[in-house]
Amino acid sequence: MKKVIAKAVPKIIGSSLNMVSYVAPKYASVKALNLFATPRQGRLNPTQEQFLNTAKQHTLRYNNLDIQTYLWEGSKETVLFAHGWESNSFRWKKLIKTLQAQDYNIVALDGPAHGKSGGKQFNAILYSEFINVVANHYQPDTIVGHSVGGMASVFFQHNYQHSALKKLALLGAPSEFTNVFKNYVNMLGYNSRIENGLNQLVFDRFNYEPSHFSSAKFASKINVEGLIIHDKHDEVIKYDEAELISSNFKNSTLITTEGFGHGLRDNSVNEAIINFIKS
Numbered sequence: 001m002k003k004v005i006a007k008a009v010p011k012i013i014g015s016s017l018n019m020v021s022y023v024a025p026k027y028a029s030v031k032a033l034n035l036f037a038t039p040r041q042g043r044l045n046p047t048q049e050q051f052l053n054t055a056k057q058h059t060l061r062y063n064n065l066d067i068q069t070y071l072w073e074g075s076k077e078t079v080l081f082a083h084g085w086e087s088n089s090f091r092w093k094k095l096i097k098t099l100q101a102q103d104y105n106i107v108a109l110d111g112p113a114h115g116k117s118g119g120k121q122f123n124a125i126l127y128s129e130f131i132n133v134v135a136n137h138y139q140p141d142t143i144v145g146h147s148v149g150g151m152a153s154v155f156f157q158h159n160y161q162h163s164a165l166k167k168l169a170l171l172g173a174p175s176e177f178t179n180v181f182k183n184y185v186n187m188l189g190y191n192s193r194i195e196n197g198l199n200q201l202v203f204d205r206f207n208y209e210p211s212h213f214s215s216a217k218f219a220s221k222i223n224v225e226g227l228i229i230h231d232k233h234d235e236v237i238k239y240d241e242a243e244l245i246s247s248n249f250k251n252s253t254l255i256t257t258e259g260f261g262h263g264l265r266d267n268s269v270n271e272a273i274i275n276f277i278k279s
Helices: 002-021 025-037 046-052 089-101 124-138 148-160 177-188 192-206 215-219 239-248 267-278
Strands: 056-062 065-072 078-082 105-109 142-146 167-171 225-231 252-257
Touching: 002 025, 002 177, 002 192, 025 177, 025 192, 046 089, 056 124, 065 089, 065 124, 078 089, 078 124, 078 148, 089 105, 089 142, 089 267, 105 124, 124 148, 142 148, 142 267, 148 167, 148 215, 167 267, 177 192, 215 239, 225 239, 225 267, 239 252, 252 267
Parallel strands: 078 105, 078 142, 142 167, 167 225, 225 252
Antiparallel strands: 056 065, 065 105
């Protein structure tokens, strides 16, 4: 029964905003965008906080927003981890502990409105600015990003061409922002008034159409070594997104998995990342 209710709720919300859109289309679109950008999960629980307290913690700032960072010091290269939607830096625990044992210098950040970082809303563009601030502070050699954290990492490197960065690993990362938006529209069953309004709000806020924000297009301008890992049956971000990024990302390798889903939580995935960092 709970699963049936959970599936019905998005359609109920979508139907309600569709009705509102007939009398107040902009208001309905703003509400839809706020819903899209507001995470319901991702703040720390006590178990997660206990592990993250083993790191040195430092707060950086971007546009009056706190950026929470965690540092496990080591003498080898610096690796920066960027989590995805409704997650936080704890998601990297296994990889962090393995790399820590090998004396790598490890940094993780909590994205906007996640973990201990500030803000109430989250998007890949804002996240890319957080990553830029953190990269300037810690000078990572490698960035590993999951899902939207991977997309934001591509946006960051495309925009800033950070000279210290040598490698970029993308796990289950989306390519086209238009696809992310379309999936959201379909999930809630929004009508064309709201869909068009959402596209207009993105243009008003960022001065670009949603189609501009493409990991594949941006990756073609990135001159670092790349690793792309994506599950063949990822139900959140389809596999063809990875193929599109791979076809545009020079000097990148695509690893295809089966059975690990969007989370890609498996020792073989961690081994591939570690081998990439070491190579």
